[in-house]
Amino acid sequence: MFGKLTWQAIPWDQPIPLVAGSVVVLIVLAVLAWVVIKGYLPYLWREWITSVDHKRIGVMYTLLGAVMLLRGFIDAIMMRSQQAAAFRAAGYLPPEHYDQIFSAHGTIMIFFAAMPIVIGLMNFAVPLQLGVRDVAFPTLNSTSFWLTATGALLVNISLVIGEFARTGWLVYPPLSGLPYSPGVGVDYYLWALLISGVGTLMTGINFVTTILKIRAPGMSYLRMTIFCWTALAANLLIVAAFPILTATLAMLALDRYLDFHFFTNEAGGNMMMFINLIWAWGHPEVYILVLPAFGIFSEVISTFSGKPLFNYRSMVAATMFICLVSYMVWLHHFFTMGAGGNVNAFFGISTSIIAVGTGVKIYNWLFTMYGGRIRFATPMLWSMGFLVTFVIGGMTGVLLAVPPADFLLHNSLFLVAHFHNVIIGGVLFAAFAGITYWFPKAFGFKLDEGWGKIAFWLSLIGFYVVFMPLYVAGLLGMTRRLQHYDVAAWRPWVLVAGIGIIIMICAAACQVVQFVVSIRRRDELRDETGDPWDGRSLEWATASPPPPFNFAVLPDVRGEEPYWEIKRRAIETQQLSAEPKYEPIEMPRNSPTGFITAFFCTMTGFALIWHIWWMVGLGIVAAYAVFVWFAWRDVTEYSIPAEEVARFDRARRQAREQWLAQHAGQPA
Amino acid sequence: MSHETNARDPGDVGPGFMDAAELTAREGIARYVIGFVLACALTAASFYVLNTSLIWGPGIPVALVVLAIAQMGVHLVFFLHITTAPDNTNNVLALAFGVLIVALVIGGSLWIMDHLNENMMPMHQMMQMQR
Amino acid sequence: MRGGVGTVKQLPDSRSAVVTRPLQRHAVPCRMSAALIALLSVSGCSGGVLDAQGPIGAADAKILLNAVGIMLVIVVPTIIAILAFGWWFRASNTRARYRPEFVYSGGIEVVVWGIPTLVIMFLGGVIWIGSHDLDPFKPISSPDKPTEVQVVSLDWKWLFIYPDQGVASVNELAVPAGIPVHFSLTSASVMNMFFVPQLGSMIATMNGMVTQLHLAADKPGEFYGQSAQFSGDGFSDMNFILRAVPQDGFAQWIATARQSGSALDRTSYLALCQQSSNVRPFTYRTVDASLFNAVVNQQLPPCPGPNIEGPGATVRPRLER
Amino acid sequence: MSATDTSFDRATDPYRVGHGREWLSAGAGRGYVHATGHGEGGPASKRVIVGYGFWIFLLSDIVMFSAFFAAHAVLQTATAGGPSGRELFNWWSIVLQTFLLLVSSFTCGLSAVATEARSQLWTQLALLVTGLLGVGFLALEGRDFAGMVLQGAGPDRSAFLSSLFAVVGLHGLHVSAGLLWLGTMMAQIFVKGFRADILRRMVCFNLFWHALDIIWVALFTIVYLIGLGR
Numbered sequence A: 001m002f003g004k005l006t007w008q009a010i011p012w013d014q015p016i017p018l019v020a021g022s023v024v025v026l027i028v029l030a031v032l033a034w035v036v037i038k039g040y041l042p043y044l045w046r047e048w049i050t051s052v053d054h055k056r057i058g059v060m061y062t063l064l065g066a067v068m069l070l071r072g073f074i075d076a077i078m079m080r081s082q083q084a085a086a087f088r089a090a091g092y093l094p095p096e097h098y099d100q101i102f103s104a105h106g107t108i109m110i111f112f113a114a115m116p117i118v119i120g121l122m123n124f125a126v127p128l129q130l131g132v133r134d135v136a137f138p139t140l141n142s143t144s145f146w147l148t149a150t151g152a153l154l155v156n157i158s159l160v161i162g163e164f165a166r167t168g169w170l171v172y173p174p175l176s177g178l179p180y181s182p183g184v185g186v187d188y189y190l191w192a193l194l195i196s197g198v199g200t201l202m203t204g205i206n207f208v209t210t211i212l213k214i215r216a217p218g219m220s221y222l223r224m225t226i227f228c229w230t231a232l233a234a235n236l237l238i239v240a241a242f243p244i245l246t247a248t249l250a251m252l253a254l255d256r257y258l259d260f261h262f263f264t265n266e267a268g269g270n271m272m273m274f275i276n277l278i279w280a281w282g283h284p285e286v287y288i289l290v291l292p293a294f295g296i297f298s299e300v301i302s303t304f305s306g307k308p309l310f311n312y313r314s315m316v317a318a319t320m321f322i323c324l325v326s327y328m329v330w331l332h333h334f335f336t337m338g339a340g341g342n343v344n345a346f347f348g349i350s351t352s353i354i355a356v357g358t359g360v361k362i363y364n365w366l367f368t369m370y371g372g373r374i375r376f377a378t379p380m381l382w383s384m385g386f387l388v389t390f391v392i393g394g395m396t397g398v399l400l401a402v403p404p405a406d407f408l409l410h411n412s413l414f415l416v417a418h419f420h421n422v423i424i425g426g427v428l429f430a431a432f433a434g435i436t437y438w439f440p441k442a443f444g445f446k447l448d449e450g451w452g453k454i455a456f457w458l459s460l461i462g463f464y465v466v467f468m469p470l471y472v473a474g475l476l477g478m479t480r481r482l483q484h485y486d487v488a489a490w491r492p493w494v495l496v497a498g499i500g501i502i503i504m505i506c507a508a509a510c511q512v513v514q515f516v517v518s519i520r521r522r523d524e525l526r527d528e529t530g531d532p533w534d535g536r537s538l539e540w541a542t543a544s545p546p547p548p549f550n551f552a553v554l555p556d557v558r559g560e561e562p563y564w565e566i567k568r569r570a571i572e573t574q575q576l577s578a579e580p581k582y583e584p585i586e587m588p589r590n591s592p593t594g595f596i597t598a599f600f601c602t603m604t605g606f607a608l609i610w611h612i613w614w615m616v617g618l619g620i621v622a623a624y625a626v627f628v629w630f631a632w633r634d635v636t637e638y639s640i641p642a643e644e645v646a647r648f649d650r651a652r653r654q655a656r657e658q659w660l661a662q663h664a665g666q667p668a
Numbered sequence B: 001m002s003h004e005t006n007a008r009d010p011g012d013v014g015p016g017f018m019d020a021a022e023l024t025a026r027e028g029i030a031r032y033v034i035g036f037v038l039a040c041a042l043t044a045a046s047f048y049v050l051n052t053s054l055i056w057g058p059g060i061p062v063a064l065v066v067l068a069i070a071q072m073g074v075h076l077v078f079f080l081h082i083t084t085a086p087d088n089t090n091n092v093l094a095l096a097f098g099v100l101i102v103a104l105v106i107g108g109s110l111w112i113m114d115h116l117n118e119n120m121m122p123m124h125q126m127m128q129m130q131r
Numbered sequence C: 001m002r003g004g005v006g007t008v009k010q011l012p013d014s015r016s017a018v019v020t021r022p023l024q025r026h027a028v029p030c031r032m033s034a035a036l037i038a039l040l041s042v043s044g045c046s047g048g049v050l051d052a053q054g055p056i057g058a059a060d061a062k063i064l065l066n067a068v069g070i071m072l073v074i075v076v077p078t079i080i081a082i083l084a085f086g087w088w089f090r091a092s093n094t095r096a097r098y099r100p101e102f103v104y105s106g107g108i109e110v111v112v113w114g115i116p117t118l119v120i121m122f123l124g125g126v127i128w129i130g131s132h133d134l135d136p137f138k139p140i141s142s143p144d145k146p147t148e149v150q151v152v153s154l155d156w157k158w159l160f161i162y163p164d165q166g167v168a169s170v171n172e173l174a175v176p177a178g179i180p181v182h183f184s185l186t187s188a189s190v191m192n193m194f195f196v197p198q199l200g201s202m203i204a205t206m207n208g209m210v211t212q213l214h215l216a217a218d219k220p221g222e223f224y225g226q227s228a229q230f231s232g233d234g235f236s237d238m239n240f241i242l243r244a245v246p247q248d249g250f251a252q253w254i255a256t257a258r259q260s261g262s263a264l265d266r267t268s269y270l271a272l273c274q275q276s277s278n279v280r281p282f283t284y285r286t287v288d289a290s291l292f293n294a295v296v297n298q299q300l301p302p303c304p305g306p307n308i309e310g311p312g313a314t315v316r317p318r319l320e321r
Numbered sequence D: 001m002s003a004t005d006t007s008f009d010r011a012t013d014p015y016r017v018g019h020g021r022e023w024l025s026a027g028a029g030r031g032y033v034h035a036t037g038h039g040e041g042g043p044a045s046k047r048v049i050v051g052y053g054f055w056i057f058l059l060s061d062i063v064m065f066s067a068f069f070a071a072h073a074v075l076q077t078a079t080a081g082g083p084s085g086r087e088l089f090n091w092w093s094i095v096l097q098t099f100l101l102l103v104s105s106f107t108c109g110l111s112a113v114a115t116e117a118r119s120q121l122w123t124q125l126a127l128l129v130t131g132l133l134g135v136g137f138l139a140l141e142g143r144d145f146a147g148m149v150l151q152g153a154g155p156d157r158s159a160f161l162s163s164l165f166a167v168v169g170l171h172g173l174h175v176s177a178g179l180l181w182l183g184t185m186m187a188q189i190f191v192k193g194f195r196a197d198i199l200r201r202m203v204c205f206n207l208f209w210h211a212l213d214i215i216w217v218a219l220f221t222i223v224y225l226i227g228l229g230r
């Protein structure tokens, strides 16, 4: 009846995951109960769960990412403390548990923390910056989100029911094959990623279409913000790379479920093919993460320097250059597998060429600051921290691209330090910069700057204290994924990293405090103008939070920095542009399709993991039924009457009039 | 934001829009017929090439690949209405991007795997060691 | 390149020459890269990859340091400029000139594309030559006939077979110092990576395939070796000692091995095959000459995984040594 | 923001790029007078958006196939002592399958013509024929697969066969999905008529079906014909 699922699946004998899991379950139940008791459920359902509004979906993505970041962070704390304790000792986490932790940490951080945050910020900002009302396929957008949430849910279920993969975050066969990983851990991994991967692919399609086909009148390609450009590049990479991930994992699933032999040791299977294919996705993936991060920094640095971005065209070129070249470098992750001189040299060189494009970006940010009038608000601090940190991480990356050097450093803690250096210094800092930057747009009040700055400094210092020692440990030959070790030379460095993690805990605590404090002081932090940072692009041209339709009338774009120009003109002429003629606006209706699809996907995924075949069939049939039901709807849009639009826009204009009065006679 | 219309946008077409060329039904059918005939001919040629002795043996796969590419082109032009007209630029660019990625994935993988397999061939190794 | 043997001794000096020069030139405090350099120098003498004890390792390490050096030349000024610009152009600095119109400069554009390109051209050259010269498959040219060692990675221990001497050992590898060693490597189960940090280049081991690696130790010594590819629960204990011994010492080691231990034939191999960790080093008196090829050609099936279904296949770590 | 002062952009545009299109006076979102198909003239119509989005989806689908093709190309010789393609493939069956799919692609095109002419009868008929041909194709493919499995040449026999079953099966799965979709479309056209949203779906369905044929061309060439020659 329940396949492989029995009471034994719950790790009664392992107190740590059990307690941790129960606590999480209790918290979730408590939150749910609170929501129900307070009567928020209908509101949540109507306004959030079924919402197809890109801004709401963006917020939900980011929230999911933040929660998963916390989960991944707890894993990281456990790993660092285990290694600090496990010098010639067993530590407190047995290998079969420790191995799950780093696998889950990598998987969660990449797929369910970094990706959702990056996609969330794109969702929130891109349509606003393009000056339009929504993405190309709003309902699909909601489905994408819920499928991602499904993946995250499955991974977290594995904490209490069964186990997670013990193979590393990229489940190399044959270790991940049935003979060497007979448990359900790898299956959790496979189905979580297959399902959420489809969601991500649909996001990619959605955004490529949005950016190429839906822009405000006059918004030609070379007038889009760099964030839109990087979003375009990242989504092109998603469209090009995620199908490969899906295919590769599907092959592994066939090996495990139907006795295929793609990657097995027996019957001619070739595990090298897995490694090849997974990196053909994996490398573009890291640029999917970092390109939008670059976009965020571009926006932030230009805004807070009070200057347009330096060499905009060069920046666009560098973005597309990285986008293309990142598809030709994947072998650098397996130089040590023995492909020979020619192959290694080719991929080594193509990898290092990416440094040129990235360097151009760094220098353009640098010269954006040059001659600027820099305000060190929290987002700008994150950006400065990024510039310095990322340059170091990039350098060690290029070092790893030199095959003879990689022959010494592959899979060492030096590598671990490299990628945390670029991911934390690049993606995570961008996430925090972006969240603080756009938070007032999303919620109408700023985040507390004091706590934000403390969090920044602690994160920066904590990062260096954790990961600089790991560079050294790597140079001393320490390899990654060690549950314990007995080489004395490594020990001091591991201990320093252990101290660093304490600083990071403080940093994370400050982040949380920042949110709590800001929400409690929201009335003081309120921003009425819709433009708290003196921004330059179109998202600041509307109210905070923006109405469902974003813009009462689509802006007419006349240059690279449309909003900056509108503002300047307003100040010069001391008046806002004439009131437009308001028309009714058609907006897509909310739809539970995404949520219901995801529900059945969770069910199917769970059933597949535990071999509960009847439930698999049920889930698939139900999913098809939902699809047809959705296709059968007749009314998909609703109309917002012109008066409503006008009422909203007049309120906004009033706030702007006030702002204008304050800026009377002041040069732009 | 854009209404549920079926109106044509001047200057912008999606892929597969057969009304873009403003064909009458008769012309439309003619177009599919031409495509169909061409595709049939190319398919027949493929099957013929496989079993012919006219072509130098090792060249046969090459001929097959070329024929396949030709046939895909026929499908794209006659069935999917992809053209080089300016209003089609975005469609063609997307296609080009896709083709590039496919070429990189297949070509790259084959190149890499070839070298790996060659380097690790057990037999080769055995012979070396028996020396 | 193989002249690298002769340059081992100078390595510490040449490193400081390459790495510290930019530091002295820019005496401006620069926390991060100064720290990085300090870390680099610390690790030069304590058994890590920079403390190379053989020609391959020395050449690898030298390339590593060269690459870091050349990149620091451009990265350090970049970091300094970031901090300096940020500081000088802060909004509160009234002496800084606000130039909002400074948004394009063809000259700067050329420079920022050009300089990284030049650096990468140099690195690219090093990469091209280095990849070919230091390809693990490439033999070390030497008048001496290399010592042959066949390596089989098992769950979770290393089996070393000496085909010419007819003995084998587990988790212990003795080689004559000063003579190249030719490793032929395979895996009996999952993928692993053979790595002796102080001797240089690592290489993967995979079932059904043979990889090759050429290393040499300059002088006698004991070197830590490990798997550099995670291979399952017992992975942390998958390390071994590589003992580079003088030539006569090697003969002696072989002689001792021949006298003790059991014989490694297919039956005892199958026993060894079972998953186990924390295996203390031991030797085999004799070894079936066809064993390695039988593993490679999969006449001997891949070693089994855990025999318990589901979670709970437990491995206990080695606590002390 | 009057539309007349076009000199304005040149003066305020710090980069002096992105010019050269004179469609600026176009109104909010609807005035794509001289739009070039790149979307600068405001949001494209829903029709174009849907068509383009689906086009991108198809490209991603083709990338997914390319991974399977790459795997098959690598594993083609890994027969592990089992049968090779030459011993297994049924030449006539492949010819027939190719032919069925090609004709169905043609009739699918005819359905587009009929839809364009708003003819319920001919549209339904063309779709029906398309569907039947698709079913025929699947039946043949299923028969071949069943035959191979019965011979002991199933996907668990060797890596080569795994990859064969996977690529061909993946295509078959796509055809099956296409058939489900086709049925749904026929029902929708019947019930709802040629509404704008239904028409958009028909464009997508057409694209999908033709793309399946394109993939089949790659498939029978690489997997079957080159496999037979091996």
Ligand code: HEA
Pocket (backbone or CB within 6 Å): A066, A069, A070, A072, A073, A076, A077, A079, A080, A102, A103, A105, A106, A107, A109, A110, A113, A114, A167, A168, A169, A170, A416, A420, A423, A424, A427, A428, A435, A459, A466, A479, A480, A481, A482, A501, A504, A507, A508, A511, A512, A515
């Ligand atoms: C996005 C990717 C990402 C991120 C962000 C991180 C973040 C961190 N990682 Fe991780 N890591 C990986 C990706 C990532 N990692 C991957 C892919 C692996 C390889 C796995 C494998 O081996 O298979 C890995 C492996 C890995 C290891 C294993 C090394 C080994 O193999 O031996 C360790 C060990 O310490 C580690 C540590 C850390 C630490 C200390 C952080 C910390 O920096 C985390 C810091 C996070 C915070 C400080 C966030 C705190 C803030 C909040 C939670 C507030 C909430 C926010 C809001 C409300 C907005 N990581």
Ligand code: HEA
Pocket (backbone or CB within 6 Å): A286, A287, A289, A290, A332, A333, A334, A351, A352, A354, A355, A356, A358, A359, A360, A362, A390, A391, A392, A393, A394, A395, A396, A397, A398, A399, A400, A401, A402, A406, A409, A410, A411, A415, A418, A419, A422, A423, A426, A427, C071, C074, C075, C078, C115, C116, C117, C119, C120
């Ligand atoms: C956001 C994520 C991210 C980013 C942006 C990068 C960026 C880069 N990475 Fe990194 N990388 C990872 C994430 C990332 N990486 C992860 C997760 C792994 C390991 C996965 C695993 O194994 O689990 C990895 C592993 C990895 C390897 C494999 C090592 C190994 O397994 O042995 C290599 C090797 O080439 C590499 C190289 C690079 C390079 C050259 C860049 C470049 O893009 C960096 C370019 C930037 C600069 C160079 C700095 C700025 C430039 C200048 C100031 C100009 C002047 C500089 C020069 C001319 C040098 N990375």
Ligand code: CUA
Pocket (backbone or CB within 6 Å): A271, A272, A337, B116, B120, C204, C206, C209, C210
């Ligand atoms: Cu992997 Cu050979």
Ligand SMILES: [Cu+2]
Pocket (backbone or CB within 6 Å): A282, A283, A286, A330, A332, A333
């Ligand atoms: Cu990479």
